[in-house]
Amino acid sequence: MHLFSDEFLLREMKIRLFTLPNLITLGNLLCGAMAIVAALVYRDLTMAFWLIVAAAVCDFFDGMVARLMGISGPLGVQLDSLADDISFGLAPSAVLYVLFGLTNRGELPEWVGCTVFLFAAFAALRLAKFNIDEEQHTEFRGLPTPAATLYVVALGWSVEQGGLMANLNPWGVLITAWVLAALMVSNIPMFSLKFKGFGWRGNELRYLFMAFSLFLLLVFEVESFLLIIGAYIAFSTTLAEINRSKS
Numbered sequence: 001m002h003l004f005s006d007e008f009l010l011r012e013m014k015i016r017l018f019t020l021p022n023l024i025t026l027g028n029l030l031c032g033a034m035a036i037v038a039a040l041v042y043r044d045l046t047m048a049f050w051l052i053v054a055a056a057v058c059d060f061f062d063g064m065v066a067r068l069m070g071i072s073g074p075l076g077v078q079l080d081s082l083a084d085d086i087s088f089g090l091a092p093s094a095v096l097y098v099l100f101g102l103t104n105r106g107e108l109p110e111w112v113g114c115t116v117f118l119f120a121a122f123a124a125l126r127l128a129k130f131n132i133d134e135e136q137h138t139e140f141r142g143l144p145t146p147a148a149t150l151y152v153v154a155l156g157w158s159v160e161q162g163g164l165m166a167n168l169n170p171w172g173v174l175i176t177a178w179v180l181a182a183l184m185v186s187n188i189p190m191f192s193l194k195f196k197g198f199g200w201r202g203n204e205l206r207y208l209f210m211a212f213s214l215f216l217l218l219v220f221e222v223e224s225f226l227l228i229i230g231a232y233i234a235f236s237t238t239l240a241e242i243n244r245s246k247s
Contacts, residue, residue, distance in 0.1 A: 021066035021076055025083050028058035032087025035153075039094040043102075045156035048095055049222070052153045055087035056146050081127045088145035089123030092152040096177045099156055104170040115174065122181035123148070129185070140190040143183040147229050151180065154225035163223050183233065189243070190236040209235075 016022075035051035038044045062080060066072040093116055100113035123145045133141060155176065158165040165172075193206055212231070216224040 016071075016073075016075065019066075019071055019076075020069065021062045021071065022079055024058050024062040024065060025076065025079050028055045028062065028080075029083035029086050031055035031058065032083065032091045035087070035091040036094045039091070039098045039156075043098055045095060045098060045153070045160040048091070049153040049157040052087060052091055052149060055083075055091075056150065059084060059087070059146060077131065081131055084127055084145055085120075085124050088149040089120040089127070092123075092149040093117045093120040093177075095152055095156045096173060099159060099168070100170050100173045102159060103168050103173055108170050108174075112174070113170070116177040118181045119148070119152070119177045122184050126184040139192050142186045142188060143180065143190060143233065145184060147232060148180040148184055150225045151229040152176070154222055154229075157222050158226065161222075164226070165223075188237055189240045190232070191239065 031051045031054045035048040035055070038047040038051060059080070062076070063072070066076055096116035096119060097113055100116060101110075104110070104113065126142055126145055129141075155165055155168070157163070159168050191205055191209075193209070209232070213224070213228045216227050216231075220227060
């Protein structure tokens with residue numbers, strides 16, 4: 001009887017592995033894996049940017065599809081974190097490592113560039129903490145990994161395309177990696193962009209920030225992510241300080 005139960009549970013688990021939300025999550029992971037190859041093997045930071053954007057789109061929709069289909073569960077939660085650790089932990093660290101090599105003209109030893117992988121380590125800590133932290137349902141504690149990642153890959157795109165950050169130096173790359181890593185594991189409250197329905201009430205901040213982001217996107221295109229994420233961090237930290245002072 002016990003053997004029959006184990007076989008039944010195993011069969012049920014196999015059937016539930018390949019749900020539509022899980023396939024979307026795997027799309028996130030595969031895009032992240034290909035972004036790592038694009039960065040480390042081909043040194044193509046533009047391709048890495050678009051692959052990670054695709055990963056972020058998959059990350060946005062997998063949970064939504066799971067809720068709409070009524071099949072969300074612990075398996076999806078764990079798979080989502082594993083995929084995010086590849087796409088929003090290891091992949092941006094690979095971009096930072098290539099950026100360090102591109103901007104370093106012998107000023108710093110090559111091994112120093114390996115410290116950018118602190119980003120990947122702290123992203124893993126951030127994701128693990130998020131899964132067990134009951135305080136992050138209405139707002140985030142620390143910078144979300146997708147936001148930190150979008151900043152990194154937009155930085156890579158800007159350097160490669162000769163944009164606003166074309167003159168970035170290796171210290172700029174290192175400081176970016178270290179600061180973003182620290183922000184991910186910080187306890188700074190960061191407002192969530194998860195909408196509570198579609199009404200204005202209760203979503204005022206989200207709608208205003210989305211409109212502001214859209215404006216920047218239309219004006220600055222890809223490099224707008226540098227400004228959007230920077231504004232998100234600045235606004236969240238300012239709001240947290242105001243709330244702390246009031247309390």
